[in-house]
Amino acid sequence: MAELADTVLHALAGVLDPEIRKPITELDMVGGVAVDPSGHATVGVKLTIVGCPAADTIERDVRTATASVPGVTAVTVDVTVMSKEERRALTEKLRGGRASRAQQFGPDSLTRVYAVTSGKGGVGKSTVTANLAVALAERGLRVGIVDADVHGFSIPGILGLTDAEGVAQRPTRVDDMILPPVAYGVKVVSIGMFVDSPSAAVAWRGPMLHRTIQQFLGDVFFGDLDVLLLDLPPGTGDxxxxxxxxxxxxxxIVVTTPQPAAADVAERSGVLARQTGQKVIGVIENMAGLPQPDGTVLDLFGSGGGAEVARRLSAGQDEEVPLLASVPLSIPLRAGGDTGAPIVVTDPADAAAVSIRSVADRLATRARGLSGRKLGISVV
Structure with missing residues (x-):
């Protein structure tokens, strides 16, 4: 029976916590495994908090994994809650020695951080960000989004992290650590998850905005991400x-529309990025044209704006700033944003989805460089 219990414990290593995305055995969430002579297995599961939103999923997956072990005839899952000391030990383990509220994605991090920006609103920046994140996650990358558009948050709705009334799903708190909700394999945090109504107005000035972004980067546990996308507000503000x-x-990454007026403004967001020491790696032109039944394209917002922004941002630089993609106008793309169903999943053959997925292909092959990075290795 002890050998069978060990086999069950090994099977439980395949059960992931839906929020932390790590095996429950690694998180010390398995309180114990016992199997009686008849093959009845009893598994103790310790949830992180009372009312854990992932409780049903974890219990179901534990039951399924245990029942799959040859020799197990019945399963009982005994669900309890971690003690304060056990939660503290868990948060310390997850931080891996990093101090509480410390920045996770600084210069020593191996995570690729992409700030998606635009000169003006209404260019589809959030829609592009959300679909790009999902496309990257589909390629097996660990992806997170920080919805940094505090005043105009929309990422939870675009990714379906809202209820019928539009209220965003709340993150789970484990002591002072915030676990971001996951949608389509992407971990997401947004100020929209902390307000009482989707119509609530966040009227904050510079210091509060700075503190919010700082908390998102320090208090929210994203784990070891391959890619972090930030959906920035339009313009060159706080x-x-x-x-x-x-x-x-x-x-x-600068998002613009083909309209010359939008391109003029979009250039400024790229210039600001350079002034703060960041590197502009490309431009995405959204709403590039509306395909017609006869095969022609109707340029509702003009043409050439994306290429022009890329040309201007390339001037005087050692490396050319490329036009990463021209995303055509697409009714399914718009509809997917309204219903919380990203087009890269629901209609991957759509021209807009194909264009966004091409950007994901390009970004997914950019390896995380190790030059000058601390690897956390000590010589003994």
Whole structure:
């Protein structure tokens, strides 16, 4: 029976906590495994908090994993809650020696950080960010989004992290650590998850905005991400400056429309990024044209704006700033943003989805460099 219990414990290593995305055995969430002579297995599971939103999922997955072990005839899952000391030990383990509230994505981090920005609102920056994140996650990367558009948050709705009334899903708190909700394999945090109504107005000035971004980067546990995307507010205001200060290693993607007036403004967001030490790695032109049944394209917002922004931002630089993609106008793309169903998942053959996925292919192959990075290795 002891040998069978060990086999069950080994099977439980395949059960992941849906929020932390690590095996429950690694998180010390398994209180014990016992199997009686008849093959009845009893598994103790310790949830992080009372009312854990992932409780049903964890219990179901534990039951399924245990029942799959040959020799187990019945399963009982005994669910309890971690003690204060056990939660503290868990948060310390997750931080891996990093101090509480410490920045996770500084210059020593191996995570690729992309700040998605635009000169003006209404260019589809959040829609592009959300779909790009999901496309990267589909390629097996660990991806997170910080919805840094504090005044105009929309990422939770675009990714379906809202209820029928539009209220965003709340993150789980384990002591002073915030666990971000996960949608389509992407970990997400947004100020929209901390307000009482989707119509609530966040009327904050610079210091509060800076503190919010700082907390998102310090208090929210993202784990070891391959890619972190920041959906910045339009323009060159407080949040863009704060991100430049907090994440000087971030690389910037500028989103614009083909309209010359939008392109003029979009260039400024790229210029600000350079002033704060960040590197502009590309431009995405959204709403590039509306395909017609006869195969022609109707340029509702003009043409050439994305290429022009890329040309201007390339001037005087050692490396050319490329036009990463021209995303055509797409009704499914818009509809997916309204219903919380990203087009890269629901309609991958759509021209807009194909264009966004091409950017994901390009970013997914950019390896995380080790030069000058601390690896956390000591010589003994």
């Amino acid at each position: 949040v863009a400056i704060s991100v430049g200060q907090l994440l000087p290693n971030a690389e910037v």
